[in-house]
Amino acid sequence: MSKQQRIYRFGADEQGRDVTEGASSMNFVLGGKGANLAEMARIGLPVPPGFTITCQTCVEYSEAGNTWPEGVIDEIAAAEADLERRMGKRLGDPTDPLLVSVRSGAPFSMPGMMDTVLNLGLNDDSVQGLIAQTGNARFAWDSYRRFIQMFSDVVLGVDAELFENAITAKKLVAGVRNDSDLAAEDLEELVAEFKQIFSEHVSAAEHPELVVDGAVTFPTDPALQLRLAIQAVFGSWMNERAILYRKQNNIPDDLGTAVNVQVMVFGNKGETSATGVAFTRNPADGTKEFYGDFLVNAQGEDVVAGIRNTEPISDLKTVEGLQEAGAELERVFTILENHYRDMCDIEFTIEQGRLWMLQTRVGKRTATAALKIAIEMVGEGLITREEAVRRIDPGQLDQLLHPQFDANAELDILARGLNASPGAAVGEIVFSSDDAVARAAEGHPVVLVRWETNPDDLKGMVAAEGVLTSHGGKTSHAAVIARGMGTPCVCGVESFRIDAANKEVRVAGTDIVLHEGDIISIDGATGIVVQGAVPLVSAELTGDLETILTWADEVRLSEENGAPCHVRVNADNPADAQLALDFGAEAIGLCRTEHMFLGERKNIIQTYILSDDDAERQTALDELLRVQTEDFVQMLRTMTGRAMVIRLIDPPLHEFLDDPRALDVKIARLEAEGAAADEIAAAKARLRRIDAMTEANPMLGLRGVRLSVVYPDLPLMQVRAITTATAQLIKEGFDPKPEIMVPLVAITAEHVQTREVIEQVIAEVSEATGVALDIPVGTMLELPRACLVADEIARHAEFFCFGTNDLTQTTFGFSRDDAEAKFIPIYLHRKILKTNPFETIDDAVLELVRMAVEKGRAANPDMHFGVCGEHGGDPASIEKFFNVAGVDYVSCSPYRVPVARLAAAHAKLKR
Ligand code: PEP
Ligand code: MG
Numbered sequence: 001m002s003k004q005q006r007i008y009r010f011g012a013d014e015q016g017r018d019v020t021e022g023a024s025s026m027n028f029v030l031g032g033k034g035a036n037l038a039e040m041a042r043i044g045l046p047v048p049p050g051f052t053i054t055c056q057t058c059v060e061y062s063e064a065g066n067t068w069p070e071g072v073i074d075e076i077a078a079a080e081a082d083l084e085r086r087m088g089k090r091l092g093d094p095t096d097p098l099l100v101s102v103r104s105g106a107p108f109s110m111p112g113m114m115d116t117v118l119n120l121g122l123n124d125d126s127v128q129g130l131i132a133q134t135g136n137a138r139f140a141w142d143s144y145r146r147f148i149q150m151f152s153d154v155v156l157g158v159d160a161e162l163f164e165n166a167i168t169a170k171k172l173v174a175g176v177r178n179d180s181d182l183a184a185e186d187l188e189e190l191v192a193e194f195k196q197i198f199s200e201h202v203s204a205a206e207h208p209e210l211v212v213d214g215a216v217t218f219p220t221d222p223a224l225q226l227r228l229a230i231q232a233v234f235g236s237w238m239n240e241r242a243i244l245y246r247k248q249n250n251i252p253d254d255l256g257t258a259v260n261v262q263v264m265v266f267g268n269k270g271e272t273s274a275t276g277v278a279f280t281r282n283p284a285d286g287t288k289e290f291y292g293d294f295l296v297n298a299q300g301e302d303v304v305a306g307i308r309n310t311e312p313i314s315d316l317k318t319v320e321g322l323q324e325a326g327a328e329l330e331r332v333f334t335i336l337e338n339h340y341r342d343m344c345d346i347e348f349t350i351e352q353g354r355l356w357m358l359q360t361r362v363g364k365r366t367a368t369a370a371l372k373i374a375i376e377m378v379g380e381g382l383i384t385r386e387e388a389v390r391r392i393d394p395g396q397l398d399q400l401l402h403p404q405f406d407a408n409a410e411l412d413i414l415a416r417g418l419n420a421s422p423g424a425a426v427g428e429i430v431f432s433s434d435d436a437v438a439r440a441a442e443g444h445p446v447v448l449v450r451w452e453t454n455p456d457d458l459k460g461m462v463a464a465e466g467v468l469t470s471h472g473g474k475t476s477h478a479a480v481i482a483r484g485m486g487t488p489c490v491c492g493v494e495s496f497r498i499d500a501a502n503k504e505v506r507v508a509g510t511d512i513v514l515h516e517g518d519i520i521s522i523d524g525a526t527g528i529v530v531q532g533a534v535p536l537v538s539a540e541l542t543g544d545l546e547t548i549l550t551w552a553d554e555v556r557l558s559e560e561n562g563a564p565c566h567v568r569v570n571a572d573n574p575a576d577a578q579l580a581l582d583f584g585a586e587a588i589g590l591c592r593t594e595h596m597f598l599g600e601r602k603n604i605i606q607t608y609i610l611s612d613d614d615a616e617r618q619t620a621l622d623e624l625l626r627v628q629t630e631d632f633v634q635m636l637r638t639m640t641g642r643a644m645v646i647r648l649i650d651p652p653l654h655e656f657l658d659d660p661r662a663l664d665v666k667i668a669r670l671e672a673e674g675a676a677a678d679e680i681a682a683a684k685a686r687l688r689r690i691d692a693m694t695e696a697n698p699m700l701g702l703r704g705v706r707l708s709v710v711y712p713d714l715p716l717m718q719v720r721a722i723t724t725a726t727a728q729l730i731k732e733g734f735d736p737k738p739e740i741m742v743p744l745v746a747i748t749a750e751h752v753q754t755r756e757v758i759e760q761v762i763a764e765v766s767e768a769t770g771v772a773l774d775i776p777v778g779t780m781l782e783l784p785r786a787c788l789v790a791d792e793i794a795r796h797a798e799f800f801c802f803g804t805n806d807l808t809q810t811t812f813g814f815s816r817d818d819a820e821a822k823f824i825p826i827y828l829h830r831k832i833l834k835t836n837p838f839e840t841i842d843d844a845v846l847e848l849v850r851m852a853v854e855k856g857r858a859a860n861p862d863m864h865f866g867v868c869g870e871h872g873g874d875p876a877s878i879e880k881f882f883n884v885a886g887v888d889y890v891s892c893s894p895y896r897v898p899v900a901r902l903a904a905a906h907a908k909l910k911r
Pocket of ligand 2: 782803805806
């Protein structure tokens with residue numbers, strides 16, 4: 001077997017010929033950054049030469065307990081020598097040194113999560129070579145001090161603040177405000193101080209390789225610098241924030257990261273040098289415009305960290321000395337878009353007027369932007385409609401259904417910043433990620449307010465409703481991460497003078513001081529910040545979303561490529577039914593009738609359940625019949641021409657009764673207050689009846705079809721209400737299509753006997769009204785036994801609808817009410833479970849569904865099949881229901897309907 005290639009070259013050789021070995025298709029080998037650097041080099045874009053060490057090498061390194069696999073160090077040395085030959089320069093050369101960057105790059109983008117070292121190769125000798133070559137001592141010493149600072153922090157974990165403090169002290173002594181005002185001599189002194197900090201804070205015992213003459217010394221040998229930096233990047237794959245980010249984004253832990261070693265180019269070589277981050281289109285709203293920020297005379301991390309305020313990319317062409325490179329960059333934007341047929345995100349550096357591309361990838365975008373870009377690219381002929389549909393992540397649509405500020409609210413605007421990630425958020429101010437996590441865990445919505453965020457803030461950003469920063473542009477860390485997560489974000493709110501240590505913000509130009517716990521509202525779509533809580537409203541389906549969903553419907557409802565994939569809704573009142581129709585639901589897949597017994601109707605059903613008096617019970621039942629008939633008239637009228645699956649009453653009856661504990665308290669109070677004896681006796685009698693109905697395991701108790709067997713009056717009243725409403729509507733000229741569903745069936749005979757009485761009522765009402773009624777009766781399959789005997793049940797049913805909530809509960813034996821709070825998080829953490837089975841369908845539960853569909857279809861070819869558990873709105877589950885289990889429809893809550901329509905189209909495209 002030939003040995004796997006571990007290192008791939010990219011860029012030109014000494015004669016300017018391209019010697020790139022990788023390509024964009026090699027994402028899982030070279031990581032996103034390495035694969036795309038190779039691709040850009042291949043298509044002739046200016047990429048500084050270098051090489052990529054594969055992700056598999058990182059995996060080998062991690063698996064070997066962070067030790068080098070055999071031969072790798074020699075291979076790296078050979079690649080380094082090759083790069084030196086190609087460049088005609090050597091690392092560490094005292095006359096004309098080569099400098100390199102060492103960057104991570106995983107198969108999936110993990111912005112800012114892993115480590116980078118720049119300016120590697122500098123030491124006391126080569127810094128002199130850099131001065132000689134550039135004639136710029138200030139630049140050379142600045143590069144050197146940045147290298148020591150980054151290397152110490154990233155590779156050896158020396159506290160970054162120690163270096164920042166030294167810089168601040170130096171500025172005070174020099175009497176200057178900005179880092180860029182420090183002179184070459186100041187920076188040279190800083191280099192000496194930094195080396196001292198390094199010696200004092202790195203442990204000799206842990207790093208014997210750094211001990212020279214008995215003391216820890218900053219490494220001068222470039223080969224050692226390189227090896228340590230690569231080791232650090234490999235190690236950063238398993239750092240805490242990277243692990244958390246992967247968990248958040250469902251990225252597997254076993255992919256590893258590649259390492260890119262690339263010749264340095266400098267954006268900090270004076271006024272004709274610059275560095276920037278840009279998108280080929282606006283990633284926040286999708287507008288076709290160049291979008292991003294740059295900084296003159298700066299290095300890359302200055303832009304992303306938001307340390308200096310940046311300038312918009314559209315101004316680049318107007319800067320003296322940068323015009324040509326600016327125009328070239330715009331040409332590159334077009335080349336990249338045409339090549340990738342998608343919006344790209346890039347990093348570039350201009351070194352003394354010459355443009356270099358440091359990174360590109362398909363850019364992350366908000367849901368709004370994703371829709372606009374996909375639709376416009378269809379218009380531009382770059383992609384097809386199907387591709388446009390495929391490109392929208394159904395999970396991301398949630399963002400569009402995000403709340404917005406109520407347009408009627410009076411906004412007393414406190415400040416404005418950049419609209420970095422859309423959606424509105426209201427919450428208490430917190431100033432640190434730890435506080436965000438703690439306060440959110442107590443159930444308080446929070447807005448994380450920071451000067452800027454860094455990768456360690458991820459947990460706080462996850463916990464917060466929204467994020468506000470006072471610094472940084474739209475490509476700052478906060479903006480990129482928030483957009484990816486769909487969290488509202490306003491950044492660059494410059495009037496916020498944040499004092500995180502004292503937990504307060506002074507708002508410039510006002511005498512307002514905000515403290516921790518004060519409520520603010522932010523709108524990430526407009527950049528507006530308001531003191532206090534602004535009322536929020538949910539969004540509507542309009543414009544681009546409508547267009548994409550219409551295209552998605554064409555795909556999922558087409559007869560080509562297998563059966564159509566239908567989407568229904570779970571709704572039990574006319575308002576939800578109407579909302580669902582507006583959202584594009586085709587029918588009602590589940591009407592939970594017990595929801596119709598809440599509110600003031602609770603009294604009626606309580607009387608029915610608790611009364612000893614038959615006449616009183618009959619009156620209650622008649623009253624329930626009257627109100628239920630009205631409910632069904634309204635809903636069936638709303639749904640005229642469309643199916644409506646109505647489930648007979650399902651939960652244990654005591655769910656409609658008072659809480660016995662509350663009743664106990666009430667009795668004690670009545671006694672203490674000396675209430676009338678008969679009042680106390682009545683309350684006690686009521687308590688006894690409720691106690692008598694209590695079950696040890698109500699979820700496994702007298703509920704579902706069992707109620708129809710033991711207390712048939714209630715479900716039969718419901719059937720009468722359904723049929724009466726149907727007959728009335730038919731007479732009025734409507735086209736009602738009810739389907740009656742029997743819940744929680746386990747045994748065929750349960751279904752058969754219940755069906756018999758249902759049919760009787762239908763026949764009676766038909767005769768009484770003179771209207772012919774053809775109402776299908778189906779079974780809700782939500783117990784493993786029912787799935788096992790699905791063929792038997794199918795002979796007596798027109799349809800099956802899978803209640804995957806109960807089916808998951810009973811297949812696992814996990815209580816759906818408790819498991820998610822009590823132990824599923826631990827199971828996920830321990831990797832006993834990969835996903836929460838109540839969220840995404842478990843494969844074993846799916847197998848029960850698949851088997852029951854197969855058995856049912858074989859026994860009764862005219863049947864139809866659906867899913868109406870919560871999983872019916874989960875994109876990952878939807879794909880499996882259609883493509884693995886072979887159901888005809890999924891049914892979900894109204895707000896999930898747009899997501900399900902798109903996910904159903906994806907399922908169809910995936911076939
Ligand atoms: C189910 O069990 O999946 C279902 C839809 O029914 P319910 O959630 O009402 O028990
Ligand atoms: Mg159920």
